Amino acid sequence: MNPTTMEALFTLLTSIHPLSEGLVNHLAKTLRTKSISKKQYLLKAGHISRQICFIEKGLLRCFYEQGEAEVSSWFMQRGKVYFIYSEVIEHIRETRPRKYFELATE
Numbered sequence: 001m002n003p004t005t006m007e008a009l010f011t012l013l014t015s016i017h018p019l020s021e022g023l024v025n026h027l028a029k030t031l032r033t034k035s036i037s038k039k040q041y042l043l044k045a046g047h048i049s050r051q052i053c054f055i056e057k058g059l060l061r062c063f064y065e066q067g068e069a070e071v072s073s074w075f076m077q078r079g080k081v082y083f084i085y086s087e088v089i090e091h092i093r094e095t096r097p098r099k100y101f102e103l104a105t106e
């Protein structure tokens with residue numbers, strides 16, 4: 001992960017709760033960057049997310065299909081941390097998530 005992104009993420013996390021030096025060091029060694037293109041899925045319906053994401057650039061769109069239409073349910077902007085907890089809860093209940101997550105802008 002590039003230093004600017006790492007600093008932005010740590011600033012966001014520290015605004016929620018102070019991070020110990022050990023945790024900062026661990027995260028700096030552990031975190032990975034994943035780049036996706038516009039209209040590429042970060043998570044498809046029926047799959048379970050095993051990631052926590054920090055959006056460095058662009059806009060993330062969550063949508064579901066209703067017949068032939070795509071219905072946007074929310075957007076997540078850059079500089080935000082994203083974790084699909086509702087999809088995990090649905091999986092725990094033994095149902096499959098029905099939403100898609102894609103990069104809406106670059």
